[in-house]
Amino acid sequence: MATETRKPPAPPARTTPRPQTARPDAEEGGGQPAPPTPPPPPAELPPFDERRLDYAELARLTALLDPGDLLSMVRDGRPLVRANAALGLAAVGHAAPDLVTLLRDSDVRVARAGAEAIARLGARARALAPPIVVALDGTQPEVTEKMVAALSELVGAADEDLVPALDVPLPLAMKTVVAACARLDKRGVAFLVRAAGDHRSRVRINAIAGLAHLGRADADAAVAFLTGLEAGDPVPDVRIEAKKAILAIIAPTRQEVVDSLPRNIPDFESRKLTASELREHAGAIDVDGMIYALQDGRDHVRVNAARCLAVVGQAAGRAARPMSLLLRDSVVQVRREVARALGKIGPDAAAAAPELVGALGDDEDVADAAGDTLAALGERVQGALVAGMETGSEPHGRRVVALIGRLPRAAETLTEAFRSPAVNVQVNAALGLGMLGGDRIGPGLPALLGARTGGDARTREAVRRALAMLDAGAERPREVAVAGFEERVLAAAELDKHRAELEGLGAAGLTAYLQDGRDVVRVNAATALGVVGPAAAAAARPLGVLLRDDALLVRLAAAQAIDRLGDGAVDEVADDLVRALATGGGGVAETCAAVLRARKLRVAGALVRGLETDDPVHARRIAELIVLLPDGPGLLCEAFEGPAVNVQVNAAMALGMLGPERVGKGRRLLEGARTGGDARTREAVRGALAVLDGPGQSEPGVVDVDGFEARVLGPEAFGNATRLRPGDVVPYLNDGRAHVRANAATALGALGPAAAPAVQALAVLLRDDDARVRIHAARALDKLGDEPVRDVADFLVGGLRGDAEVARAVAPVLGARKARVLGALIRGLETDDPVHARRILELVVALPDAGEILVDAFESAAENVQVNAAIGIGMLGPERAGAPGRKALEGARTGGFARTREAVFAALAMLGQR
Numbered sequence: 001m002a003t004e005t006r007k008p009p010a011p012p013a014r015t016t017p018r019p020q021t022a023r024p025d026a027e028e029g030g031g032q033p034a035p036p037t038p039p040p041p042p043a044e045l046p047p048f049d050e051r052r053l054d055y056a057e058l059a060r061l062t063a064l065l066d067p068g069d070l071l072s073m074v075r076d077g078r079p080l081v082r083a084n085a086a087l088g089l090a091a092v093g094h095a096a097p098d099l100v101t102l103l104r105d106s107d108v109r110v111a112r113a114g115a116e117a118i119a120r121l122g123a124r125a126r127a128l129a130p131p132i133v134v135a136l137d138g139t140q141p142e143v144t145e146k147m148v149a150a151l152s153e154l155v156g157a158a159d160e161d162l163v164p165a166l167d168v169p170l171p172l173a174m175k176t177v178v179a180a181c182a183r184l185d186k187r188g189v190a191f192l193v194r195a196a197g198d199h200r201s202r203v204r205i206n207a208i209a210g211l212a213h214l215g216r217a218d219a220d221a222a223v224a225f226l227t228g229l230e231a232g233d234p235v236p237d238v239r240i241e242a243k244k245a246i247l248a249i250i251a252p253t254r255q256e257v258v259d260s261l262p263r264n265i266p267d268f269e270s271r272k273l274t275a276s277e278l279r280e281h282a283g284a285i286d287v288d289g290m291i292y293a294l295q296d297g298r299d300h301v302r303v304n305a306a307r308c309l310a311v312v313g314q315a316a317g318r319a320a321r322p323m324s325l326l327l328r329d330s331v332v333q334v335r336r337e338v339a340r341a342l343g344k345i346g347p348d349a350a351a352a353a354p355e356l357v358g359a360l361g362d363d364e365d366v367a368d369a370a371g372d373t374l375a376a377l378g379e380r381v382q383g384a385l386v387a388g389m390e391t392g393s394e395p396h397g398r399r400v401v402a403l404i405g406r407l408p409r410a411a412e413t414l415t416e417a418f419r420s421p422a423v424n425v426q427v428n429a430a431l432g433l434g435m436l437g438g439d440r441i442g443p444g445l446p447a448l449l450g451a452r453t454g455g456d457a458r459t460r461e462a463v464r465r466a467l468a469m470l471d472a473g474a475e476r477p478r479e480v481a482v483a484g485f486e487e488r489v490l491a492a493a494e495l496d497k498h499r500a501e502l503e504g505l506g507a508a509g510l511t512a513y514l515q516d517g518r519d520v521v522r523v524n525a526a527t528a529l530g531v532v533g534p535a536a537a538a539a540a541r542p543l544g545v546l547l548r549d550d551a552l553l554v555r556l557a558a559a560q561a562i563d564r565l566g567d568g569a570v571d572e573v574a575d576d577l578v579r580a581l582a583t584g585g586g587g588v589a590e591t592c593a594a595v596l597r598a599r600k601l602r603v604a605g606a607l608v609r610g611l612e613t614d615d616p617v618h619a620r621r622i623a624e625l626i627v628l629l630p631d632g633p634g635l636l637c638e639a640f641e642g643p644a645v646n647v648q649v650n651a652a653m654a655l656g657m658l659g660p661e662r663v664g665k666g667r668r669l670l671e672g673a674r675t676g677g678d679a680r681t682r683e684a685v686r687g688a689l690a691v692l693d694g695p696g697q698s699e700p701g702v703v704d705v706d707g708f709e710a711r712v713l714g715p716e717a718f719g720n721a722t723r724l725r726p727g728d729v730v731p732y733l734n735d736g737r738a739h740v741r742a743n744a745a746t747a748l749g750a751l752g753p754a755a756a757p758a759v760q761a762l763a764v765l766l767r768d769d770d771a772r773v774r775i776h777a778a779r780a781l782d783k784l785g786d787e788p789v790r791d792v793a794d795f796l797v798g799g800l801r802g803d804a805e806v807a808r809a810v811a812p813v814l815g816a817r818k819a820r821v822l823g824a825l826i827r828g829l830e831t832d833d834p835v836h837a838r839r840i841l842e843l844v845v846a847l848p849d850a851g852e853i854l855v856d857a858f859e860s861a862a863e864n865v866q867v868n869a870a871i872g873i874g875m876l877g878p879e880r881a882g883a884p885g886r887k888a889l890e891g892a893r894t895g896g897f898a899r900t901r902e903a904v905f906a907a908l909a910m911l912g913q914r
C-alpha cells in the first residue's frame with residue numbers, strides 16, 4: 001500500500017493576541033523619584049475563538065490588545081474570531097480598511113460586528129467613508145442602517161472625507177450619504193450644498209439629486225445655491241439637474257395633489273392655445289396646476305402654462321420664481337412667453353429680476369419682452385440691473401444700462417457702478433452715462449473725464465465713446481509741430497528747442513494730449529508742460545492725475561513736470577505726489593520724494609494725511625520726509641493720538657526715527673500706548689521704543705514666580721516679595737498678554753511703598769482693555785501708600801467709569817484717602833456718564849464737609865459739573881444739605897442750562913421739596 005505524503009499542517013492562527021509592550025522609562029538622573037508603578041493589567045486575554053466577546057469587555061483590556069495580531073485575526077477563517085477581532089480593533093481605536101471588507105462578510109454576525117466597530121470608531125474612521133459607501137452596495141439592511149447612522153455622524157466633522165464618497169452611482173449615493181443627510185435637516189442640506197460645489201461632475205450631480213429630495217429643509221439656501229449652479233456650471237448635465245432640483249424644491253405643497261395636467265381646458269395638451277382662448281377658461285385656471293405644468297417636457301404645454309399664468313395676472317404672483325427658471329429654457333418661444341407672462345403678474349415678478357436681466361442678452365424677441373417687464377418693475381429691480389452690468393456682451397450691457405437710465409437716480413447709480421473694479425461694469429457704466437445725455441449725466445461727467453487715462457484699455461475706449469456721445473472732450477487738440485511728438489519719447493532738452501511753439505499751444509493745448517491713449521504721447525505732453533514751466537501751472541491737476549497712470553514712464557514724466565511748474569503746482573497736487581511715493585521702480589518714488597523734500601514745509605499736511613496707508617514701504621518713505629520737518633515731532637504726536645490704526649502704526653515708527661534727542665513728548669505717548677488699543681499699534685510702539693533705546697535695553701528681568709507667565713495669580717503667590725525688584729517687574733506691565741500685565745501689577749503691589757516709583761506705569765493700566773488688569777492695578781496702587789495714590793488719583797477716578805467690578809475695586813482705594821483725592825473727585829464730575837458720576841458722588845458725600853464741597857462745585861461754569869453737583873446735594877439729604885444746599889438749588893431753577901435745571905428739580909425732589 002502506497003504511503004500518502006502530506007504537507008505538515010500550517011500553525012494555527014493565534015487566537016490570543018500578544019499584549020502591547022510599553023517602552024520602559026529610560027530617563028535617569030535629576031534626583032527625581034520614579035513615578036509610581038501602575039497596577040499590573042490582567043495576565044492574559046480571553047480566547048478569541050471560544051465565545052463572543054462584547055465591546056465593553058474588550059475596552060477594559062486595551063493594554064493587552066495588539067493591533068497587528070488583531071488584523072491577522074480579522075482575516076481568520078472562523079467567523080467568531082473575525083467578529084471578536086473587529087470589536088478589538090475598535091477598542092484600540094485602529095481604523096483598519098479590513099473592517100470595511102467585513103461589512104459584506106458572508107456571516108451576518110461578522111458583518112454586524114464590523115458595522116459596530118466602525119460606528120464606535122466614529123470620526124477616527126473618517127478616511128474609510130468612501131470605501132464604506134462602495135461596500136454598502138451589497139450589505140444586509142441592518143448593516144446598511146447602522147452605517148448610514150455612522151455616516152450621519154461624520155457630516156460637518158469630516159466633510160472633506162465624506163464628499164468623495166458621493167462619487168458613486170446615483171442609487172447608491174441616495175441610499176447612503178443622502179440618506180445620512182436626511183437625518184440632519186438643515187445640516188444635511190448645508191453638506192449637500194458644499195458637495196455640489198465639488199470639482200467632480202458625478203459628485204455634483206449626486207449632491208444636486210440629494211438637494212432635490214431634502215432641499216425643502218432649508219429651501220432658501222438650497223435654491224440660492226442651485227440657481228447659481230444652474231446659471232454658470234460648465235457641465236450641461238449639472239445645469240439640467242440643478243434646474244430639476246430647484247423645481248422640486250420650490251414646487252408648492254399642493255403639488256402632492258396636483259399630479260396631472262388640467263383636464264378642464266380643452267386641447268391644453270394637444271396644441272398651443274391663444275390668449276383669447278385661455279381667457280374664456282379663466283375660471284378653470286389653477287395657479288398651482290400651472291406651476292406643475294411648467295415642468296412638462298413638451299414645449300407647447302409649457303407655453304400654455306405661461307399664457308395661463310399671464311391670464312390670471314397678479315393672483316399668480318407666487319409663480320414668479322418657478323417661471324424664472326424657464327427664462328433659460330432651450331426653446332426660444334418658451335422663454336419669450338415666460339418673459340411676457342412675468343410682465344402680467346405685477347410687482348411679484350421682481351423675484352425673477354436676476355433671470356430677467358440675464359434674458360436681456362437673449363434672442364431679440366425674448367430680450368424685448370424681458371426689457372418691457374423690467375421697465376414696468378422700476379426701482380424694485382435696480383439691484384439686479386446693477387449686477388447685470390457684469391456682462392462682456394455689448395448689446396446685453398446696452399439694454400441693461402438703458403433700463404437703469406429710466407430710473408430716477410440713474411446718474412448716481414451709474415457713476416457709483418463706474419467705480420467698480422470690474423472692467424465689464426466700468427465699460428457698461430461709461431456707455432450708460434453717455435446715453436444719459438448732457439442734461440442728466442450730473443456727477444458722471446467728472447468721473448468720465450478723470451478716467452480718460454490710466455486703467456484698462458477697454459475702459460478708456462468706452463470713456464472716449466461716452467464723451468463723444470456727450471460731445472464733451474471730443475474736439476481734436478491743435479497739432480504739436482515737433483517732429484516725433486507722437487512717435488517716440490522726447491527728452492526735455494529736445495522739447496526745449498521748441499519752447500516758442502509749445503508756449504503758443506499753451507497749457508490747454510498740451511493738456512489735451514495728457515488724455516491720449518498712447519503712452520509716448522502722454523509722456524511727451526507732460527514733459528512739454530514742464531518745459532513751458534510756471535506759465536502752464538493750470539495743468540497741475542491733470543498732471544496729478546497722471547501720477548496714477550498705468551505706465552511708469554508717464555508717472556515719472558508727470559512728477560518731473562510738476563516740479564518744473566513751481567511751488568503753487570506742487571501745493572495743488574501734494575496729495576497725489578505723496579500717494580505716488582508707493583510706486584515701485586522706474587524712479588517715480590525717488591523723484592516725487594525729491595519734489596516734496598524741496599517744499600517740505602508747504603506739503604506737511606499732505607505728508608501727515610499720507611500716513612493712512614497699510615504699505616510699510618510707502619509709510620517709511622513718508623516718515624523719512626516728515627522727520628525732516630522742524631515741527632515733525634509735534635505733527636507725529638498729533639497724528640499718533642488720532643483714531644486711525646494705520647496712522648498710529650506709521651506715526652509710531654516715525655517717532656522712533658526721530659531719535660532720543662528729538663522725540664520729546666512722543667516718548668511719553670509711546671510709553672502710554674504699550675497696552676490697550678489695537679494690537680498692531682502696540683507692536684509698532686514696542687518697535688519704536690526699541691529703536692529709541694537700542695536693542696535689549698527695555699528687556700524685562702526674570703520674575704521667578706511659578707505661573708507668572710501662564711495664568712492670573714493672587715497676592716499670595718508673591719508672599720516672598722523681597723526677592724523681587726521693581727526694575728525687573730515694571731517692563732512686564734507692557735506685555736501683550738493680559739494675565740502677565742495683571743500679575744506684574746500684583747507683584748508691584750506686593751512690594752508696597754518700595755514700588756512707588758512705578759506708580760505712573762501702574763496708573764496707565766487703569767485704562768487697559770482687559771478688566772482683570774484694571775482690577776489688579778487698582779488693588780496694587782492701594783498698597784503703594786497715600787502719596788502715590790494721590791499722584792494718580794485722576795486715573796483712579798477714571799477707573800470708576802464702565803465695568804462695575806472694576807469700579808468696586810477702585811472705590812475703596814479712593815475712599816480710604818478721603819480729602820487727599822478730593823481734587824481728582826471734583827475734576828471727575830466733568831463727566832456726562834450718570835453711572836460714573838454717581839460712583840464719584842458716593843465717595844464725595846461720604847466726606848464730612850460734602851455739603852460745602854458740592855455747593856462750591858455747583859458754582860462751576862461747566863454744565864456736567866453743575867448737573868452732577870446738584871444730584872450730589874440731593875444725595876446728602878435735607879439735614880446734611882442744609883440751607884446753603886437748598887438755597888443753591890432754588891436759585892438755579894430758572895436760567896442756565898436745561899440739563900442743570902432738570903438736575904436741580906430732581907435734587908429738590910430728593911430733598912423733599914418741589
